[in-house]
Amino acid sequence: MEMTLTICLLTCGILYKRRIMYILLSCSLPHNVDTHPKFHGLSLFVVENKPLPKEVQMVKRYLHVYCLDSEHFNILRHLNECLEFMDEGISAGDLVLVHCNAGMSRSGSVMIAFLMRQLSLTYLDASVYAKKMRPLISPNPGFVEQLKLFEQMGNVVDDGNDLYRRYCLNLFSEMIISTQNFSSLDEILWAADPVVNHTPVSLFKCKACRRPLFKHSNLIKHNVENSTVKMNNHVSEMSLQARLVLLDR
Template identity: 30%
Template structure:
């Protein structure tokens, strides 16, 4: 049987979910599957001959907005297929269960943060309507030795704890609903089920979740750094970067700027900072697009020695000669897929800076990877 974590909230493995879907349950009404594949066929691949009836409700892809129920022909025929965010379906005996499947691999470089909102909302709504089982493949019980793959069995024999992606989801839910730290949430979960251990990458992302105030704040520096790392990892794996993941062009009219730009930064009592091309005055970035970094040790951080005059170190406020931003949709050279290159103004083509997916060292000495750099000498800084 699955483990009870909180009232109407269970954690288990793929075997527990299969048992519920095949034979029904007096308690569980909803299932959240956190598996590498969202398809129900994953169950039959896991156990030969297992057949579970389903009826699709909807599929939602990363980048979809507005009406999530409709998947257009344009989406299906796109040359760069979108990544599935989640699928929702009726499943199991008499199609009585509502199953959400979030395709997440239990790997350290997997993007957990971008799936948290939909998963946590599903858990919350499911608990209001009935009870929910959250499961992944590896499982959390002593029975895992019988059902697990060979690689997991070897890990157990070597004394390693199973790493559970569903545990990371539930830990995030406890963090949000009970205002627990990452460490306290994991410890609380282990009181219900001792055999859980999210991988290090998931633990790091749960710590980011805590730092953002138990929400995925796309406008925060914490998330922007993480998002850049995700894009950099994709580029290094040779994947084509989906430009829909770039920040909106702040130089477009306000009504055309999508919701991924924090327009609240342009309103309120404190005027937002805007960066404009010095030549044509086009807005190229807002303060909300800036990815802050901790200043390095100045010239001592460089391997070479520059000729110095007067004070060998710059003042802290003047230490960085550039500002680093998230990739934006006006950056045509970046869209073309180059490893590095110049950043040219979309209006007058004046050179504003440089980008490099492998990283750039700021004048303060800190390495930014990947880096999208605007030289302060090429832009004017003003208030919106």
């Protein structure tokens, strides 16, 4: 039995050469989505904490990106993959469905970022544009902050950008401080030891054992007096670690 679909049409007219974008408002998809005439040539993009059922994944192209609707979740780290998938679907002439649980925060954030990059819009202009098509779009405060950072980086995600690297560090520190769960540091992705080659580079080593620790590129410039890094008062509470957090992944 086919389930009811609630779809909001988001079209950008000739700017997209008459390509049509949709935002799916709920989890409702027909069980025969792979053969359903409405979804011929469908690219389904799911930005949620869990994938859709396998029978729904039987479409032309499918991508699931793990994402929590939390203001502490870094959605920017997945944005390049999201936008590339959408670009490929549009280039192939596919119908692209962008889906999350409520069609408000996660999928809305991706759509706003897409408009920002495609049309060279500011966050504010892209947000207004998207909400005209779907008033319910409402990224959470953390996603709004990240989209504004996306704008500051020129509507691209630049892992080497100091603003982005500082944001990642603050996000990480706030998570640790708010939970007071310093043991969880062991579960965080740590940077591999820096590769030593013949290319001239500033390499910092342990004074005692001379083990390579980090390169100059791993440093984040900041004003010490007005530093936004909030880990200073908590470093002493942490157990000593032999590796560094990889900020430019």
